[in-house]
Amino acid sequence: MIKAILASTSTLHNQDYLEYLVSHLPELFKDEEEVLFIPYARPGGISHKEYTAKAAEAFAKAGLKLKGINEFQNPVEAVNKAQGIFTGGGNTFLLVSELYRNKVMNEIKTAVRNGTPYMGTSAGTNIGGLSMQTTNDMPIVYPPSFQTLGIVPFNINPHYLDPDPNSEHKGETRETRIKEFHSINSQPVIGLREGSWIDLKDNKVTLKGELQARVFEKDKLPFEIETGTDLTDLN
Amino acid sequence: MIKAILASTSTLHNQDYLEYLVSHLPELFKDEEEVLFIPYARPGGISHKEYTAKAAEAFAKAGLKLKGINEFQNPVEAVNKAQGIFTGGGNTFLLVSELYRNKVMNEIKTAVRNGTPYMGTSAGTNIGGLSMQTTNDMPIVYPPSFQTLGIVPFNINPHYLDPDPNSEHKGETRETRIKEFHSINSQPVIGLREGSWIDLKDNKVTLKGELQARVFEKDKLPFEIETGTDLTDLN
Structure with a gap:
């Protein structure tokens, strides 16, 4: 049974890292x-x-110890023995490249499916989806694949941003980018605003946090869902 | 001798497509x-x-005919016979995937080096750099490579956006993303604001348009350059 928290961001405005x-x-x-x-x-x-020191400081506030995978000689063994896993944010292309290079993408996938609790923030949440293809990050490195953990049977867009009606900027809005994703791909996408997270436990997938989230499905109009919405059947 | 216009955007606020x-x-x-x-x-x-009809309408205003590569049976032959090339914007991952799939990435590169005039806007400009790795687009499809035309010996970030000092959003700013790019890659990056373009002619590379551009070099502080700046030696 999967236990996971997939959070849009690690940090809220005017808060400490992981505070909320x-x-x-x-x-x-x-x-x-x-x-x-x-x-x-x-x-x-x-x-x-x-980075590990920063994350460990936050985990200590919850009485938990944290050890970086870089401190282990064998990353695969580190994952297999892990009692819990937290993947922090940053650049998703780099994260995915390193997970494949260290041969732990499939190991983490298996561990989480077998019940190892998982938390992700930002890039660490993006890889909780079927693929990393709804990331906002720059492709600073070429990963061997865009396929990720599939902890949920859809894609996630972290740091979801609503279009600014007053903007004169002609770059694509987030909504337009996700529409482009759906011109080629079919899985739903959840736009997770900062402060929202997806919670997996007791065979249920639930939207948590104070805000609504935005759901994008291929060939349909996007719609808002309230916090507490059961997403177990979204796929 | 290369002749090219690499423009940040196709369209300015309150203007028609390609108007400026x-x-x-x-x-x-x-x-x-x-x-x-x-x-x-x-x-x-x-x-x-x-898309071709829209672009052809704008080209007609300059007394020029435009024909889509999709109207040719053989895309490679279309490039080799082209008297000029214009690549429009959209999703850079899709553009690069299709250029490779149709085996024209290297053909366009060679044609432009041999003097075929080239214009790009947005994604079409992004591929004018050494790689597409400073695109803002979502990875909606997995291209066989991130290497692009290298019409200029650096990378370009089109639709460059300055950080908003009042933003409470915790997603990375454009400047942070380019800094992440430089944690792995070494070529300079030009942040081209909307309305700016890079002009190549007479063996010179020049910043054009009304605005300044922002130059990012690995391990250096970014700096602004004025329109008209000679970029021939930037690499």
């Missing part, structure tokens, strides 16, 4: 002594070590 | 009777035919 999620960590990781951290997305190019 | 570029078309394509249009990026999923 800390109170939910003990329930997700309750039986675990130590959680494995995947720092591969390296936001802003910081080192794995610096 | 139409007066520059006769100089770029002056000896040409018919320009080859590459509609592969298909903005918003429209058909190649619809």
Whole structure:
């Protein structure tokens, strides 16, 4: 049975890193002594070590230990032995490339399906979908595949942004980009606003947080869903 | 000798498609009777035919004919015989995938190096750089490579957007994304604001348009350059 939190962002405006999620960590990781951290997305190019230290500080507030996958000699073994996994945000292309290079993409997928609790934020949430193809990130590196963990049977767009009606900018809006995704792909996409997350437990998939989320399905008009909405049958 | 216009956007706020570029078309394509249009990026999923009709309407205002590559049986032959090439905007991942699938990426590269005039807007400009890795687009399809035309020896970020100092959004700014690009890649990146373009002629590379552009080099602070700046030695 899958247990997971897939959060749009790690950090809310005027808050500390993971602050709004800390109170939910003990329930997700309750039986675990130590959680494995995947720092591969390296936001802003910081080192794995610096990133792990930052995440460990937040986890300590929930009484949990965190150890970076970079501290293990064998990443595959680290995943297989993990009692819980947290993948932080950053660049999704880099994250996915490193997961494949270290041969842990399928290992994490299997572990999560077998019940290892998983948390992702931003890029770490993007890979919780069927593919990373609704990321907002720049393709700074060429990954061997766009296929990801498929913890949920749809795609996620983290940091979802509503169109600005006053904008004079001619770059595509997020909604237009997701429409382009659906000109080629068929799975639904959830636009997760910052502060929202998808919760998986007891065989249920639920929208959490204070805001609505936006659901995009191929050839349909997008629509809003309220927090608490059961998404178990969305696919 | 390369002759090219690499424009940030096709359309300015409150203007028609290509309106601000139409007066520059006769100089770029002056000896040409018919320009080859590459509609592969298909903005918003429209058909190649619809997209070609839209572009042809704008080219007609400059007294030029435009024919879509989709109207030819053999795309490679179409490129080799082209008297000029215009690649429109849309999704860069789709554009690059289709250029490779139709085996014309290298053909266009060779044609442009041999003097066939080239114009790109948005995605069509992005591929004018060494790679498509500073695109803003979603990876809606998996291309066989991120390497592109290299009409200029650096990368381009079209639709460049300055950070909004009042934003409470925690998604990466454009500047942060380009910094992440430089954590892995070394070529310079030009952030081209809407209304700016890079002009190549007489062995010179020049910034054109009314606005400044922003130059990003690995391990250096980004800086602004004025319109008219000679970029011939940037690499």
